[in-house]
Amino acid sequence: MDLVFGDFLASAHDGVTAAVSTSGELPGDVKAGVICQLDRLVTTLARYVGDIPLASEFDRPQARQNPGTGGREALEARIALRRSAQVLHSAAVSTMSDVSVGEPHPVARHLAGAATQLAAGRDLLHTHFSPDPATGARRRTSAWAKVIYTPSVTDALLSDIASMAAQLAPWMMRLSLESTPGSAMPATAGLVLHDAGRWLWIAGLKLEARARQQPPPANGRLVLTAIPANLPPAPRPVAVPETIPGLCASLTTTAARVQHVAAAFARSARWSPQATSESWRRSALAAAITADSSEVILHTLTRRAAPLGLDPLIQAHLDNTLRALQPVTTAWRAITAKWSVLSTGVNRDKGLNQVAAEMGHLVLRTGSLAYSNKEWTPACGRASIIRHPTSLAPTPHDLRKVLAAVHHATDTLTHVAATDLRCVRRAAADSRLYIPTRMLSAAHDFPYPHALAPRSHVTALLDSYRLALKTCTAATQSFDDLALAAGAPSHVLAAAHTRPTPGSPLPAVQPAELALEPPPEDSASSQISVGAIQPGHLEGAVRDLQLTEPTLLVRANAIDEAGRDLLTEAIAKAHRQASAASASYTPPPASRRRTV
Amino acid sequence: MQSFQVRLQEASGLPELLAASFDTFEAIRQEADSWVDEVPELFAAFMTTAVTAVEGREAVTAAPSLPPGPGGPQPSLLTAEAGLNEAIDTLADLGALLDCCLTQAAASATNPQDRAACEEAADAARQIRHLMTRE
Numbered sequence: 001m002d003l004v005f006g007d008f009l010a011s012a013h014d015g016v017t018a019a020v021s022t023s024g025e026l027p028g029d030v031k032a033g034v035i036c037q038l039d040r041l042v043t044t045l046a047r048y049v050g051d052i053p054l055a056s057e058f059d060r061p062q063a064r065q066n067p068g069t070g071g072r073e074a075l076e077a078r079i080a081l082r083r084s085a086q087v088l089h090s091a092a093v094s095t096m097s098d099v100s101v102g103e104p105h106p107v108a109r110h111l112a113g114a115a116t117q118l119a120a121g122r123d124l125l126h127t128h129f130s131p132d133p134a135t136g137a138r139r140r141t142s143a144w145a146k147v148i149y150t151p152s153v154t155d156a157l158l159s160d161i162a163s164m165a166a167q168l169a170p171w172m173m174r175l176s177l178e179s180t181p182g183s184a185m186p187a188t189a190g191l192v193l194h195d196a197g198r199w200l201w202i203a204g205l206k207l208e209a210r211a212r213q214q215p216p217p218a219n220g221r222l223v224l225t226a227i228p229a230n231l232p233p234a235p236r237p238v239a240v241p242e243t244i245p246g247l248c249a250s251l252t253t254t255a256a257r258v259q260h261v262a263a264a265f266a267r268s269a270r271w272s273p274q275a276t277s278e279s280w281r282r283s284a285l286a287a288a289i290t291a292d293s294s295e296v297i298l299h300t301l302t303r304r305a306a307p308l309g310l311d312p313l314i315q316a317h318l319d320n321t322l323r324a325l326q327p328v329t330t331a332w333r334a335i336t337a338k339w340s341v342l343s344t345g346v347n348r349d350k351g352l353n354q355v356a357a358e359m360g361h362l363v364l365r366t367g368s369l370a371y372s373n374k375e376w377t378p379a380c381g382r383a384s385i386i387r388h389p390t391s392l393a394p395t396p397h398d399l400r401k402v403l404a405a406v407h408h409a410t411d412t413l414t415h416v417a418a419t420d421l422r423c424v425r426r427a428a429a430d431s432r433l434y435i436p437t438r439m440l441s442a443a444h445d446f447p448y449p450h451a452l453a454p455r456s457h458v459t460a461l462l463d464s465y466r467l468a469l470k471t472c473t474a475a476t477q478s479f480d481d482l483a484l485a486a487g488a489p490s491h492v493l494a495a496a497h498t499r500p501t502p503g504s505p506l507p508a509v510q511p512a513e514l515a516l517e518p519p520p521e522d523s524a525s526s527q528i529s530v531g532a533i534q535p536g537h538l539e540g541a542v543r544d545l546q547l548t549e550p551t552l553l554v555r556a557n558a559i560d561e562a563g564r565d566l567l568t569e570a571i572a573k574a575h576r577q578a579s580a581a582s583a584s585y586t587p588p589p590a591s592r593r594r595t596v
Numbered sequence: 597m598q599s600f601q602v603r604l605q606e607a608s609g610l611p612e613l614l615a616a617s618f619d620t621f622e623a624i625r626q627e628a629d630s631w632v633d634e635v636p637e638l639f640a641a642f643m644t645t646a647v648t649a650v651e652g653r654e655a656v657t658a659a660p661s662l663p664p665g666p667g668g669p670q671p672s673l674l675t676a677e678a679g680l681n682e683a684i685d686t687l688a689d690l691g692a693l694l695d696c697c698l699t700q701a702a703a704s705a706t707n708p709q710d711r712a713a714c715e716e717a718a719d720a721a722r723q724i725r726h727l728m729t730r731e
Binding site for chain 1: 615622625632636638639640641643644647650654657662664666684726728730
């Protein structure tokens with residue numbers, strides 16, 4: 001079983017509760033050890049709050065004006081936690097020599113355990129980010145990264161921190177007032193505990209006030225506790241014969257592995273020798289077959305729902321999801337058809353990339369679940385009849401498990417659509433897409449095995465990927481609703497995708513967004529950027545005519561460059577004018593504003 | 597189907613065999629693609645066969661001895677009246693024939709790039725035969 005953030009959080013809570021529940025006064029030398037462990041614990045809590053992006057005076061005016069964000073309380077809590085940690089740290093450094101050697105006191109041990117668990121949990125969250133080599137800024141490296149700092153999840157995290165602070169602060173204050181006769185601890189220890197406890201109390205109160213203003217939604221807690229480390233799960237060997245629960249677990253694990261390798265590959269796609277048509281074609285094929293098998297599975301579950309007496313609402317969701325899955329197969333099939341003509345040229349000995357390889361496993365797992373042949377493969381000889389509904393889902397519990405596995409598989413297709421779209425778009429921008437000359441008409445007498453792909457082919461391919469992303473996102477959203485309605489194990493995934501409620505300060509994450517770490521050219525921006533303008537129209541048009549004469553290409557390129565320069569200048573001028581206009585703009589009085 | 601078999605069997609040299617292989621792989625792709633929607637249980641089989649045929653065709657394209665320039669129009673593999681079993685058997689037979697011809701060509705090819713291309717294409721042909729073999 002893979003560890004999730006909730007495991008660390010629960011252990012930390014247990015440690016804190018155990019520490020503050022210890023009865024009796026603590027000897028002076030134990031207090032020194034307690035201060036050291038409190039230093040670690042409170043410092044870690046302060047770091048958690050420091051990691052969370054909060055609304056501040058540097059944020060957008062809209063965020064500042066929104067009174068519901070609770071940003072001020074969180075900022076004040078952050079400051080108070082830092083002060084508490086500073087007080088404890090100075091004392092811990094100066095009293096380090098007073099800490100008794102040997103077996104630590106149970107209170108110190110509980111606090112040490114809690115601090116370690118919290119630090120490990122924070123490390124787990126940080127596996128989803130990496131520093132940008134150029135700017136040092138935090139860069140998302142997984143699909144979960146966008147979820148971690150969504151408002152609902154951070155609300156849940158701050159609520160946990162508030163709860164720990166509320167437990168620790170009164171206990172520290174009480175400890176500061178205890179005085180053991182003949183204690184080796186100087187009186188300053190009491191003062192330190194009092195001072196640090198006071199700041200911690202303030203932090204707890206601020207966070208509790210924030211939680212009262214905007215109670216953390218249940219979804220946030222659910223998602224927070226389910227966050228895994230950003231590590232690929234170990235592959236599950238195929239057991240023959242595999243049970244249905246075993247197949248479901250195997251499919252879920254494989255789906256997670258595909259998502260992990262897809263995110264990793266997207267980061268290296270620009271220079272990877274395996275960024276080839278062969279891999280993208282195989283991925284598209286696997287996605288089409290997975291979607292088709294998922295359709296078969298869902299159809300079987302739909303037939304099983306009524307005999308199992310499932311709620312009509314769940315049955316309606318099953319029908320909706322089945323309808324949403326059908327265009328997914330069609331969309332991926334269209335991509336495969338486009339790749340039957342297009343190519344990245346000769347790619348010998350480069351092999352399939354890991355995404356395509358893992359997608360192959362996804363096909364086998366989904367097929368084995370859909371069909372009754374336990375050793376199902378796409379080959380004709382292995383084809384078999386569809387599983388009987390009673391064999392696929394003997395009980396409602398089994399139905400939910402199967403549902404969750406297919407939900408994960410569909411979510412994975414969304415991720416693959418997003419990452420492949422990004423990688424293929426890059427290949428197209430780098431003019432790496434070709435068609436075999438033998439497939440051209442006789443009018444194109446071209447003495448090479450491949451010719452540059454006509455623009456219309458490339459556009460059609462990219463459009464097909466966009467359609468696949470759209471259909472996969474819609475199907476995943478349908479699965480989200482179904483999983484929530486049916487209480488399937490994948491309801492955590494659905495919660496992570498949950499759409500924002502009206503008035504939510506920040507938008508929640510959509511499945512397609514989760515899947516796609518936007519490349520720089522995709523950065524959401526309301527401003528026009530030069531990157532948004534398609535470069536090289538003229539040069540592309542010349543190449544589309546299958547002309548490779550250098551002088552023509554250079555002239556076309558020069559005209560394109562001149563056009564780009566002109567546009568850059570024009571955009572810069574437009575931005576300057578817009579800035580000047582906004583600086584001098586005074587909003588009209590509220591009473592004069594028109595309402596629509 | 598016969599015209600493709602004849603071209604493969606009677607190819608007088610490597611360039612001619614490569615050109616015939618290219619066209620046969622493309623014909624297999626088109627035929628497999630036309631059956632994808634016909635039998636739901638064989639959706640995966642026909643889809644995979646079509647993609648494998650593209651891979652075989654791509655492998656042939658990498659051979660330096662493949663004659664440059666566009667190929668002419670090709671006849672379709674089967675008539676519109678052909679049934680499922682006939683289609684499956686035809687694709688399997690052509691896969692086997694391509695495997696045999698290309699394996700022999702790889703053994704006699706003097707250019708290492710031609711040899712590698714033929715071996716890779718023969719591998720794709722073997723996969724097609726495996727995918728389309730009924731047990």
